[in-house]
Amino acid sequence: MGNSHAKGKLFVISGPSGTGKGTIYHELLKEKNTDFSVSMTTRAPREGEVDGKDYYFVTREEFLANVERGNFLEHAEVFDNMYGTPKDAVERRLERGRNVLLDIDVQGGLQVKAAMPEAVMIFILPPSMAVLRERLEGRGTETQEIIEKRLSQAINEMKLLAEYEYYIVNDDLETAIAEVKSIVTAEGRKVPDKIKSIISKYEEE
Amino acid sequence: MGNSHAKGKLFVISGPSGTGKGTIYHELLKEKNTDFSVSMTTRAPREGEVDGKDYYFVTREEFLANVERGNFLEHAEVFDNMYGTPKDAVERRLERGRNVLLDIDVQGGLQVKAAMPEAVMIFILPPSMAVLRERLEGRGTETQEIIEKRLSQAINEMKLLAEYEYYIVNDDLETAIAEVKSIVTAEGRKVPDKIKSIISKYEEE
Numbered sequence: 001m002g003n004s005h006a007k008g009k010l011f012v013i014s015g016p017s018g019t020g021k022g023t024i025y026h027e028l029l030k031e032k033n034t035d036f037s038v039s040m041t042t043r044a045p046r047e048g049e050v051d052g053k054d055y056y057f058v059t060r061e062e063f064l065a066n067v068e069r070g071n072f073l074e075h076a077e078v079f080d081n082m083y084g085t086p087k088d089a090v091e092r093r094l095e096r097g098r099n100v101l102l103d104i105d106v107q108g109g110l111q112v113k114a115a116m117p118e119a120v121m122i123f124i125l126p127p128s129m130a131v132l133r134e135r136l137e138g139r140g141t142e143t144q145e146i147i148e149k150r151l152s153q154a155i156n157e158m159k160l161l162a163e164y165e166y167y168i169v170n171d172d173l174e175t176a177i178a179e180v181k182s183i184v185t186a187e188g189r190k191v192p193d194k195i196k197s198i199i200s201k202y203e204e205e
Numbered sequence: 206m207g208n209s210h211a212k213g214k215l216f217v218i219s220g221p222s223g224t225g226k227g228t229i230y231h232e233l234l235k236e237k238n239t240d241f242s243v244s245m246t247t248r249a250p251r252e253g254e255v256d257g258k259d260y261y262f263v264t265r266e267e268f269l270a271n272v273e274r275g276n277f278l279e280h281a282e283v284f285d286n287m288y289g290t291p292k293d294a295v296e297r298r299l300e301r302g303r304n305v306l307l308d309i310d311v312q313g314g315l316q317v318k319a320a321m322p323e324a325v326m327i328f329i330l331p332p333s334m335a336v337l338r339e340r341l342e343g344r345g346t347e348t349q350e351i352i353e354k355r356l357s358q359a360i361n362e363m364k365l366l367a368e369y370e371y372y373i374v375n376d377d378l379e380t381a382i383a384e385v386k387s388i389v390t391a392e393g394r395k396v397p398d399k400i401k402s403i404i405s406k407y408e409e410e
Contacts, residue, residue: 123396129410158407166394179394186391189371189384191328202363205334 008033008094009187010073010116012102013180014109015124016154018135020170024124025103027177031184034099037090040066043081056086073119074104074111087115099184106157113163120187122180123164127171129154213238213299214392215278215321217307218385219314220329221359223340225375229329230308232382236389239304242295245271248286261291278324279309279316292320304389311362318368325392327385328369332376334359 011028015021029036040056042063051057058066063082066072075084085102093100102112102119112119126132132154136147161167166183170176218233220226234241245261247268256262263271268287271277280289290307298305307317307324317324331337337359341352366372371388375381 129407155408161396162400164396166391167396168394179390182387182390183394185384185387186371189373189388191366191369191372195367202334203360 006097006188006192008097008099009184010037010090010094010100010102010112010119011184011187012104012109012112012119012121013124014104014106014122014157014164015170016126016132016157017150018132018139018154019124019126020135020173020176021124022103023173024168024170024177024180025101028101028180028184031099031181033097034101034184035093037085037093037100037102039083040072040075040086041081041083043083056089070115073102073115074108076108085112090116099188106160106163110160110163120166120183121164122166122168122183123158123161124176125158125161125167125169126154127169131171211302211393211397213302213304214389215242215295215299215305215307215317215324216389216392217309217314217317217324217326218329219309219311219327219362219369220375221331221337221362222355223337223344223359224329224331225340225378225381226329227308228378229373229375229382229385230306233306233385233389236304236386238302239306239389240298242290242298242305242307244288245277245280245291246286246288248288261294275320278307278320279313281313290317295321304393311365311368315365315368325371325388326369327371327373327388328363328366329381330363330366330372330374331359332374336376 013021013025028034038052038054038056040058040063042058042060045051045055045057049055060082063084066084066086067075071087072084073087073090075082085104090100104112109121113121126135129151133147133151136142136150142150168176168179218226218230233239243257243259243261245263245268247263247265250256250260250262254260265287268289271289271291272280276292277289278292278295280287290309295305309317314326318326331340334356338352338356341347341355347355373381373384
């Protein structure tokens, strides 16, 4: 019993730039039984990147063939290169009982939810717009114009919060990480749709 | 933002006798912001019992008036005394942002779910029937006949697991308690149906 043969779950983590989403995602990847999703891309491998580990590197033709047979949870074109999350690779991990994490923007997240409605959708929010502004300005890497653009983009993304199942307010990072871990634990304890196998085990005794 | 003004949730904890449900329930009651539900009863107060704290002590007429106006999440008659969980008292606590715990058998749990579909249903399972038998026998307080009856009752209760949302296998008590706490935390992070208030706060800034 327990979790040993249960299917894993896909956790989608989204949130505006500056909310600490990336940090939370990387902390969660350290958990047992947890994988990141390997993206497929048409861009050339950079030095040290390993096919099937960092990315699945494919030709444009191969990528489009995957699009055609509906094998992307989401995909997008960025600067002439295509990127996508292959459904079959994610499914293989889930079947082996692994949880899979996906750090993705809200638009991509909504594509994933449409392709895999059982995905667990988690939205990371800033404590306030003032704090979000502080954090973006604190980076010191972006112009004021870019920062204003990110802030208005944040509002637009947050308007789609209703499409997500859980929200985390990242005021204190440790608390936020603990809360996301609780969501992962709780999701693992949900009574599955097919519970007959659980009950029948006790009846056989 | 955060949890300060969010409504609390009702957590129903059920499971067969011998699963450690009671111990888990009492541990959870120690959590911040968590109340047990005060039952209403027609039985006489025992020495030291305080009205409104241990029970709401009422006459049979008052109890039946509550039944009539649909103010019980569940109720039952035990040895000529009536017991029930008053809905209005639970609602008052939830409105104040408190979580409310209810330790109740499966039949009662299903009544609660019918009366309050948003209740979070948690089922505590034994690691195996053999362990459940050991635990019941280890108590040394019940006859073999009673133990057999409890075991077959356990199977019957577990057949209703599908009506519950979460299941916890109480193999290790500390793990089981941590898992239930994770469920409470995760439920507190669910995007509420009415999320406009969350988003509008950011837009006002």
